[in-house]
Amino acid sequence: MARFRLLPDEQHARSPLLLLWREFARQHSAMSGLVLFILFFLLAILSPLLTPHDPxxxxxxxxxxxxxxxxQGLVQYPFGTDDLGRDMFSRMLMGARYTFGIALIxxxxALLIGLLLGVLAGMSKGVKSSVFNHVLDLALTIPxxxxxxxxxxxxGPGLLNTLWAIMLALLPQFVHSIRNAIAEQLNQDYVTAYxxxxxxxxxxxxxxxLPNxxxxxTVTATMALSTAILDIAALGFLGLGAQAPTAEWGAIIADSLDLIYVAPVGVALPGLLIFTAVLSVNLVGDGLRNAMKKRREN
Structure with a gap:
């Protein structure tokens, strides 16, 4: 009896994840964003081990x-020091743990809680579903x-309260996205047949x-991550988030703002890191969205 073997391309096509990765890897901007994202992720985990000085x-x-x-600089302090003599390079590294790491958390x-509430909203019917959806739509109107x-x-101000505040602020968009996705799936013929x-x-x-x-x-989470990074930095800058002497990028900008003409590095470097972190997340999110679109088309 003759045996047939799949070609390599056909073998890859059988796996949705492999096909998605192939479409994603073809985008140079998405791959660049992924490299930066992995770098920030590693810094958020390993920053205490990489700091050359106590931040x-x-x-x-x-x-x-x-x-x-x-x-006038010293090799031991690549980014110089601040007005209290603290190493800016070490503080920039440690800031990845607070700004980027806490944004991930x-x-x-928000994704886990939003999944639970989104399932309840999407699978429920009647008055309960109507009331829940109207409350959710109202929450989405608030930035x-x-x-x-x-x-x-x-x-009250503080890093822990900032974590809970941003988690609750991101929750409505997760619930809204999951609810709409479940509603679309429930209208499919294969769900009715099942x-x-x-x-x-x-x-x-x-x-x-859930598998569909x-x-x-994933795309919703990547878009929410860039929002979380900006919100954490903004709250730190306003003095509502991380408090001194925490080495959070937004708080560092606020502390260095009075010395911008004397030591502009204290404002420019954390601002550049925030911009790069948000850019990497957006590039990965756009790459995933384009890869999923092309995979569906193929």
Whole structure:
């Protein structure tokens, strides 16, 4: 009996993940964003091990040292020091843990809670679903930063309260996206056929709906991550988030703003890092969206 073997391309096409990766890898901008994203992720985890100096140690003999590329700079302090003699390079590295790392935690938390509430909203019917959806639509009209500021004003300033505030501020968009995705899946013919075979709501959810909406959840999470990074930095800059002497990028900008003409590095470097982190997340999110679109077309 003759045996047929799949060609390499056909083998890859059988796996949705491999096909998605192939479409994603063809985009140079998306791959560049992925490299930057992985770099920030590693910095958020390994920053305490990479800092050459204690980011909180003050030295009154090394105040406002210029960066090492300047004639007045020192090699031991690549980005110079601030007005308290603290190493700016170490503080920039440590800031990745607070700004980027906490943004990741808030997005994961908002995704998990939003998945639970989105399932309840999408699978429910009648008055309960109508009331829930109207409350959700009302919450979506409030910008996430404004909502986070209101929550922080109630809870009080601090990094932990900032985490909860941004998580709650991001929650409505996750619930809205998951609810719409579930509603679309429930209208599909294969879901109706599966229910006619005697499947329960739990079986429909776990075996059909969730496997088909994970791509949308991934794109939503990447877009929310860039919002979380900006919100954490904005709250730190306004003095509502990370408090001194925490080396958070937004708080560092606020502390260095009065010395912008004397030591512009203290404002430029954290601002550049925030911009690069948001850019990397947006590039990855756009790459995933384009890859999923091309995969569906093919």
């Amino acid at each position: 909180y140690m003050q030295n009154d003999t090394l105040l406002l040292i210029a960066p090492s590329w300047s004639e 808030t997005v994961v938390g 996430s930063l404004l909502l986070a500021i209101i929550i922080v004003a109630i809870l 229910r006619l075979d005697g499947a329960s709501n739990w079986q429909v959810l776990t075996r059909l709906i 909406i994970w791509e949308r959840l």
